[in-house]
Amino acid sequence: MDQLRSVPPLDFFDKKGNSIAGTLPPYAKLIDNFEEAAKTFDTYFTAKTKRMLASKNMANDDFNKLMASEIFLPYNDAPIWRDTVVNTLTAVNGKSGVFERFWMFWCNHFAVATTAADIALYWGPHMRTIRDRMTGKFADMLYDAVSSPAMLTYLNNTDSVGPHSRGAHDPNRPQHDLNENLGRELLELHSVSPAAGYTQADVTETAMLLTGWRVYAGPGDARRPKPEPNFGTIFEAVIHEPGPRTVMGKAYTPKGDGRNMLRELTDDLAAHPATAQHLAAKLARAFLADTPPQDSIDRIAKAYTETGGDMVALHSAVVEEVLAHGQQYSKMTTPQNWLIQAYRATGARVAIGSPERGGNVESLPLIYKEIGQILNDPAQPNGYSDLKADWLSKAMLDRRTRQAYRIGSVAFDLTVEAIGAYAERLAGIDSSLVPMIKRAESRPIAVAVLLASPQFLKI
Amino acid sequence: MTASFECSESLSRRSFLKATAVLTFAGLPNLSFAGEVTDRRLLVVLLRGGLDGLSAMPAIGDPGLKGRRRHLMPDGLLKLDGFFALHPSLVNIHDAYDNGQGLFVHGTSFPYTGRSHFEGQDIMETGVLKPYSSNTGWLGRALDASGYRAVALALPVPLILRGHATAESRYPTWISSPPDAVYDRLGKLWAEDPDTAPFGAQLASNATESVGMNASIDVGSPVDMKVLALQAALQLREPNGPRVAVLDDVGFDSHASEPNEYSRLLSEIDDAIGIFKHSIGDEAWKNTLVVTVTEFGRTVAENGSWGTDHGWGSCAFVVGGALKKSGIVTDWPGLKAADLFEGRDLKMTIDVRSLYARIVTASLGIDPEIVQRDIIESPKDDRFDAYI
Numbered sequence: 001m002d003q004l005r006s007v008p009p010l011d012f013f014d015k016k017g018n019s020i021a022g023t024l025p026p027y028a029k030l031i032d033n034f035e036e037a038a039k040t041f042d043t044y045f046t047a048k049t050k051r052m053l054a055s056k057n058m059a060n061d062d063f064n065k066l067m068a069s070e071i072f073l074p075y076n077d078a079p080i081w082r083d084t085v086v087n088t089l090t091a092v093n094g095k096s097g098v099f100e101r102f103w104m105f106w107c108n109h110f111a112v113a114t115t116a117a118d119i120a121l122y123w124g125p126h127m128r129t130i131r132d133r134m135t136g137k138f139a140d141m142l143y144d145a146v147s148s149p150a151m152l153t154y155l156n157n158t159d160s161v162g163p164h165s166r167g168a169h170d171p172n173r174p175q176h177d178l179n180e181n182l183g184r185e186l187l188e189l190h191s192v193s194p195a196a197g198y199t200q201a202d203v204t205e206t207a208m209l210l211t212g213w214r215v216y217a218g219p220g221d222a223r224r225p226k227p228e229p230n231f232g233t234i235f236e237a238v239i240h241e242p243g244p245r246t247v248m249g250k251a252y253t254p255k256g257d258g259r260n261m262l263r264e265l266t267d268d269l270a271a272h273p274a275t276a277q278h279l280a281a282k283l284a285r286a287f288l289a290d291t292p293p294q295d296s297i298d299r300i301a302k303a304y305t306e307t308g309g310d311m312v313a314l315h316s317a318v319v320e321e322v323l324a325h326g327q328q329y330s331k332m333t334t335p336q337n338w339l340i341q342a343y344r345a346t347g348a349r350v351a352i353g354s355p356e357r358g359g360n361v362e363s364l365p366l367i368y369k370e371i372g373q374i375l376n377d378p379a380q381p382n383g384y385s386d387l388k389a390d391w392l393s394k395a396m397l398d399r400r401t402r403q404a405y406r407i408g409s410v411a412f413d414l415t416v417e418a419i420g421a422y423a424e425r426l427a428g429i430d431s432s433l434v435p436m437i438k439r440a441e442s443r444p445i446a447v448a449v450l451l452a453s454p455q456f457l458k459i
Numbered sequence: 460m461t462a463s464f465e466c467s468e469s470l471s472r473r474s475f476l477k478a479t480a481v482l483t484f485a486g487l488p489n490l491s492f493a494g495e496v497t498d499r500r501l502l503v504v505l506l507r508g509g510l511d512g513l514s515a516m517p518a519i520g521d522p523g524l525k526g527r528r529r530h531l532m533p534d535g536l537l538k539l540d541g542f543f544a545l546h547p548s549l550v551n552i553h554d555a556y557d558n559g560q561g562l563f564v565h566g567t568s569f570p571y572t573g574r575s576h577f578e579g580q581d582i583m584e585t586g587v588l589k590p591y592s593s594n595t596g597w598l599g600r601a602l603d604a605s606g607y608r609a610v611a612l613a614l615p616v617p618l619i620l621r622g623h624a625t626a627e628s629r630y631p632t633w634i635s636s637p638p639d640a641v642y643d644r645l646g647k648l649w650a651e652d653p654d655t656a657p658f659g660a661q662l663a664s665n666a667t668e669s670v671g672m673n674a675s676i677d678v679g680s681p682v683d684m685k686v687l688a689l690q691a692a693l694q695l696r697e698p699n700g701p702r703v704a705v706l707d708d709v710g711f712d713s714h715a716s717e718p719n720e721y722s723r724l725l726s727e728i729d730d731a732i733g734i735f736k737h738s739i740g741d742e743a744w745k746n747t748l749v750v751t752v753t754e755f756g757r758t759v760a761e762n763g764s765w766g767t768d769h770g771w772g773s774c775a776f777v778v779g780g781a782l783k784k785s786g787i788v789t790d791w792p793g794l795k796a797a798d799l800f801e802g803r804d805l806k807m808t809i810d811v812r813s814l815y816a817r818i819v820t821a822s823l824g825i826d827p828e829i830v831q832r833d834i835i836e837s838p839k840d841d842r843f844d845a846y847i
Contacts, residue, residue, distance in 0.1 A: 396615060
């Protein structure tokens with residue numbers, strides 16, 4: 001459990017654990033200041049555009065099509081590609097697989113969708129802020145994740161205006177009233193859950209309290225951004241709803257311009273017993289069983305409560321439950337976890353592809369999409385499901401089978417014998433999986449059968 | 460970027476054999492409600508996010524509407540009965556109405572006022588009012604009772620269809636399929652595991668066909684709702700194919716920029732319905748119903764960002780050649796401040812489960828008592844009998 005105590009390095013690791021970052025285009029550099037990141041993207045793609053303009057001599061229509069596929073699409077896909085690749089290579093080739101699984105969990109807990117709000121540049125910084133909070137207190141993670149530029153934009157807090165604020169009466173502003181989207185999900189998804197019994201009035205009050213939290217627009221924006229983490233988050237007092245607020249019976253009083261209230265609220269939400277239960281149940285469901293025993297949930301919740309929401313204690317409690325009781329249950333892997341396990345097990349080189357060449361070649365985000373879990377684009381703010389029923393269907397199994405065969409085709413280091421030995425360890429020597437693999441006609445077939453077998457699907 | 464599915468005609472004989480096998484396996488259709496079961500078809504369109512019924516079908520005759528929605532009223536509304544109008548994107552749905560094939564219900568929803576997407580969607584799919592208490596969907600239970608097959612044009616099988624072992628999902632992929640030897644072996648392994656058994660047998664027995672969707676699509680090309688609707692039509696038009704198809708659309712949660720978003724989303728749905736009607740063919744269309752399902756409606760007043768927040772009452776659309784006539788069914792709750800639920804939402808005055816219960820009986824031939832007991836419990840609303 002030592003690996004849960006400190007945040008492991010995040011990098012483009014190869015199989016030997018060396019970074020391949022130096023071999024990647026400049027836009028693969030992890031820059032969490034999105035203003036600087038945008039500059040890097042601009043510079044690279046502007047240079048590429050110039051090269052194309054100089055070399056192409058073709059009809060306008062063809063040229064425009066080429067520009068769309070060679071410049072505009074990759075420009076938009078590059079940050080998503082970068083962050084999907086670095087996360088996957090760290091999970092596959094890094095040394096702290098357990099930590100990485102918890103990181104996937106928290107990124108999904110604070111899910112954002114880049115296509116819903118055009119926030120590709122904010123997605124990586126959002127996830128890395130969460131990562132940096134995984135060895136501290138949940139209260140810190142909650143505050144930083146909810147006030148990250150990605151979340152403020154995705155759940156429309158950037159559109160919300162206190163109806164009695166000075167800004168509400170400014171005809172030059174596009175918005176003049178409340179948007180309660182983030183307020184509701186902060187209570188429902190990120191912290192206490194509906195089990196806490198809050199009302200519509202609590203949702204409205206939370207949304208009022210959240211008004212003013214917005215995102216720095218880049219050069220030319222006179223508003224000052226918050227320093228990192230969460231570069232770009234700003235508090236705009238002129239649109240903050242004035243006055244005290246009450247959420248679930250607790251009063252919040254503005255000091256100065258009112259920016260103090262969010263931190264006070266998220267601290268109280270993090271300390272609420274319903275949050276401990278909600279997080280514990282969700283973790284137990286993700287790591288232990290679709291319907292975890294209440295004892296396990298209670299022990300995890302207790303570890304959280306007794307340590308004031310300490311993340312290391314929380315994660316350790318989950319690991320203890322899995323070690324003690326995991327054998328009694330089976331968990332169907334999510335596509336994301338399955339793909340990572342498949343690469344780890346086979347040692348096949350991760351097909352990272354490239355966002356360039358028009359996006360019309362396979363790249364890692366597209367593979368995630370085909371197996372059903374495109375990381376940057378969950379359909380809804382509750383993220384992806386951990387439940388077996390959501391991942392078991394003919395089409396879902398077929399997609400994993402197809403991808404398994406592709407992995408087998410490039411798992412050059414493996415022999416059928418080695419795959420058979422792995423199957424013996426995984427499923428037991430008497431399992432019907434073992435002869436199936438040992439009699440396979442080829443390595444790709446043996447790998448596909450292993451990776452799509454029920455035993456591997458449920459590790 | 461185009462997506463094309465394997466043409467289903469070339470598979471008709473094999474599809475027929477497969478259908479026969481499935482029917483034998485599942486038992487013959489339950490004909491307890493004798494006489495009504497025919498060759499009805501049903502397309503269910505899920506509209507996730509909470510459909511703003513007042514954008515899709517504005518009550519222009521209610522003086523309370525305009526003042527509260529200064530930025531949300533589209534130009535070029537399509538005329539209905541004078542009191543209601545349709546969003547200009549809904550041309551195919553409007554055509555259906557003009558041709559005696561459109562039934563619209565307004566001020567309707569599930570009796571759930573919690574305003575949570577996730578609880579709301581659980582209820583709309585399970586038909587059970589306590590969230591997260593059922594792992595089967597009302598449509599899945601209906602299929603189980605009728606013995607018919609269903610197909611979801613969605614990647615995971617949506618909860619609404621679960622509970623029915625043969626429900627399958629089809630969605631195009633560019634990843635090519637491995638040799639049959641892989642499916643043969645996996646079929647045996649999957650058969651040994653209770654979780655994978657129902658799917659393993661299907662996959663192994665028809666590796667290249669039904670897994671299918673051996674669609675040739677470009678790598679990474681977006682999957683268009685129209686393509687899925689076309690596939691639904693090709694499946695449902697087969698004489699021995701599935702009777703029920705589900706389209707699963709998301710994005711109706713219009714907290715901001717609703718005019719633009721709804722023009723796009725409603726066009727997408729309306730185009731999909733148009734393609735579906737065209738592709739299923741005149742004969743099958745006569746026996747077809749298409750119905751929309753959403754988790755809740757939205758606030759009557761627009762919010763600060765040209766959008767609306769989570770509410771309660773919405774509208775539901777039913778179109779299809781199997782309708783007896785066109786009409787609008789509503790107990791209009793009104794838009795005066797005192798008429799709104801908690802001062803903000805359009806009220807539900809018609810329990811939408813009554814509509815779905817009637818559709819289950821009409822399309823799948825299930826006895827109303829069984830519908831009430833096992834599938835979707837709801838207050839009886841005789842008004843739907845005149846249309847469906």
